[in-house]
Amino acid sequence: MEDLKPSLANTSPLTPLGFLERAATVYGDCPSVIYNTTTYTWSQTHRRCLQVASSLASLGVRRGHVVSVIAHNIPAMYELQFAVPMSGAILNNINTRLDAHTVSVILLHAESKLVIVDCLSRALVLEAVSLLPPHIRPPPLVLITDDDEPSSPAVEFSCTYQSLVMNGDPEFKWVRPKSDWDPIVLNYTSGTTSSPKGVVHCHRGIFIITVDSLIDWGVPKQPIYLWTLPIFHANGWSYPWGMAAVGGVNICLRKFDASTIYSEIKRHGVTHMCGAPVVLNMLSSSSDTEPLKNPVEILTAGAPPPAAVLFRTESLGFLVSHGYGLTETAGLVVSCAWKPQWNLLPATEKARLKARQGVGIVGFTEVNVVDEESGVSVKRDGSTLGEVVLRGGCVMLGYLKDPEGTSKCMKENGWFYTGDVGVMHPDGYLEIKDRSKDVIISGGENLSSVEVESVLYTNPAVNEAAVVARPDEYWGETPCAFVSLKTGLTQKPTEKEIIDYCRSRLPHYMVPKTVVFKEELPKTSTGKIQKFILREIAKAMGGSRLSKM
Numbered sequence: 001m002e003d004l005k006p007s008l009a010n011t012s013p014l015t016p017l018g019f020l021e022r023a024a025t026v027y028g029d030c031p032s033v034i035y036n037t038t039t040y041t042w043s044q045t046h047r048r049c050l051q052v053a054s055s056l057a058s059l060g061v062r063r064g065h066v067v068s069v070i071a072h073n074i075p076a077m078y079e080l081q082f083a084v085p086m087s088g089a090i091l092n093n094i095n096t097r098l099d100a101h102t103v104s105v106i107l108l109h110a111e112s113k114l115v116i117v118d119c120l121s122r123a124l125v126l127e128a129v130s131l132l133p134p135h136i137r138p139p140p141l142v143l144i145t146d147d148d149e150p151s152s153p154a155v156e157f158s159c160t161y162q163s164l165v166m167n168g169d170p171e172f173k174w175v176r177p178k179s180d181w182d183p184i185v186l187n188y189t190s191g192t193t194s195s196p197k198g199v200v201h202c203h204r205g206i207f208i209i210t211v212d213s214l215i216d217w218g219v220p221k222q223p224i225y226l227w228t229l230p231i232f233h234a235n236g237w238s239y240p241w242g243m244a245a246v247g248g249v250n251i252c253l254r255k256f257d258a259s260t261i262y263s264e265i266k267r268h269g270v271t272h273m274c275g276a277p278v279v280l281n282m283l284s285s286s287s288d289t290e291p292l293k294n295p296v297e298i299l300t301a302g303a304p305p306p307a308a309v310l311f312r313t314e315s316l317g318f319l320v321s322h323g324y325g326l327t328e329t330a331g332l333v334v335s336c337a338w339k340p341q342w343n344l345l346p347a348t349e350k351a352r353l354k355a356r357q358g359v360g361i362v363g364f365t366e367v368n369v370v371d372e373e374s375g376v377s378v379k380r381d382g383s384t385l386g387e388v389v390l391r392g393g394c395v396m397l398g399y400l401k402d403p404e405g406t407s408k409c410m411k412e413n414g415w416f417y418t419g420d421v422g423v424m425h426p427d428g429y430l431e432i433k434d435r436s437k438d439v440i441i442s443g444g445e446n447l448s449s450v451e452v453e454s455v456l457y458t459n460p461a462v463n464e465a466a467v468v469a470r471p472d473e474y475w476g477e478t479p480c481a482f483v484s485l486k487t488g489l490t491q492k493p494t495e496k497e498i499i500d501y502c503r504s505r506l507p508h509y510m511v512p513k514t515v516v517f518k519e520e521l522p523k524t525s526t527g528k529i530q531k532f533i534l535r536e537i538a539k540a541m542g543g544s545r546l547s548k549m
């Protein structure tokens with residue numbers, strides 16, 4: 001069989017962009033995107049993307065250029081996930097909630113050739129561009145206005161997005177990748193632990209994660225998908241391309257709160273949505289909460305979901321799936337694969353099991369937890385801590401212009417080191433215990449801030465909780481809890497009551513020695529609690545009292 005070799009017929013580069021052409025053939029007359037009073041069909045979306053890609057090419061965008069997009073979850077943002085790479089360029093989505101300085105650092109680092117700007121982010125981008133060094137020629141800007149009519153944009157903008165659609169060629173031959181390994185996206189990480197890093201993924205990696213994510217979540221054909229997860233966050237965990245593969249309906253939203261989500265669910269008969277645990281918390285603790293008429297599948301990831309929040313969300317009729325991934329893996333590569341026999345367990349036990357991150361998804365190669373020193377797998381005992389390591393086809397190509405950062409996490413032994421600390425349970429399910437920078441070391445004992453938080457979340461008065469290290473002269477560090485309380489409480493708990501609550505549920509060394517009440521906890525632009533800020537506050541409070549644990 002040695003003479004049977006790869007040939008042109010079986011080596012065409014894998015890319016998720018072809019899903020759009022197929023959707024136009026199979027689902028041409030079916031709705032693809034709905035936004036306020038606008039509805040497009042899959043053949044319209046296909047045509048609009050080709051038109052935009054052709055206009056980008058006419059503006060001088062070439063294979064390998066970076067085109068940045070800063071927009072909320074509006075139809076243009078959905079289309080650009082296809083149109084930019086169809087022009088041959090590399091798509092760089094920028095988070096709308098960043099400050100002007102960070103946006104200018106990203107534009108400079110990415111060497112963006114063109115920036116497409118949602119009208120709501122206009123002031124932000126203009127300020128970011130003004131902060132670019134004087135010797136840098138600012139990239140041309142394209143404005144997305146809030147309606148579908150082409151109009152003359154302000155002087156700072158070369159044209160409008162609508163004119164790219166109107167003037168483009170619907171017969172444009174989109175630029176196919178020459179190889180599987182050609183870059184398709186450049187995504188910056190959330191900056192939870194350090195400055196954002198520029199993660200580059202190739203067509204092959206994105207193809208793999210897109211197909212795998214559909215299989216893993218069990219997404220059927222033509223789901224009704226509500227865009228609550230920002231598309232700028234790791235390309236909405238790959239579901240923009242996934243929805244084209246299954247001919248889904250994309251319900252776009254510029255902004256949302258709990259009541260908007262509930263009314264969109266009712267209005268459109270939403271079947272699927274994604275959201276970080278903060279969204280689940282918002283949905284389940286809102287005063288607008290109402291049990292759902294039909295179950296809605298909700299996929300959560302991005303931070304550890306406390307079991308109490310999973311329990312509350314499911315009791316409203318949401319069917320929660322839980323996954324784990326990083327910007328570096330382009331989506332969720334581990335998920336808490338559900339076993340039918342677990343349905344017989346009491347609801348709180350089910351929530352506890354579901355709070356575990358789980359096992360590698362079907363197309364992913366391997367997931368392991370290893371001892372940081374020796375690199376050997378930790379015991380499968382659910383308690384020995386180690387670093388989570390991954391390998392598979394959707395791990396990034398590397399960090400842009402950062403060979404040192406890349407080789408630090410993508411090691412020669414063939415593993416990607418995540419910087420997350422976890423345990424492996426005897427049944428082979430992974431559970432994340434912390435990010436390595438968040439582990440608290442008290443009296444020489446490693447303590448999981450996530451475990452303490454999950455207990456705090458079971459307290460009915462607690463809205464959000466985060467636990468960080470406070471320096472201590474005797475123990476080295478002690479757990480310090482930052483808590484925001486639910487609104488409308490008739491009686492607010494005291495620090496002592498919260499500590500006593502934890503004491504009856506946790507080993508003594510894990511009980512917070514300090515509780516700080518805050519109106520709201522600081523969050524990153526992707527909704528993660530910024531523990532480094534809380535750590536600074538705890539540090540500034542000085543050493544906790546010499547205390548016996």
Ligand SMILES: Nc1ncnc2c1ncn2[C@@H]1O[C@H](COP(=O)(O)OP(=O)(O)OP(=O)(O)O)[C@@H](O)[C@H]1O
Nearest residue numbers: 189190191192193194302303304323324325326327
């Ligand atoms: N299901 C989950 N449970 C616990 N943690 C999760 C889960 N999903 C994701 N995470 C956390 O999110 C991280 C990945 O987040 P992301 O790629 O958005 O950037 P970031 O790591 O927050 O930012 P930065 O790398 O810049 O500090 C993971 O490393 C992990 O710590």
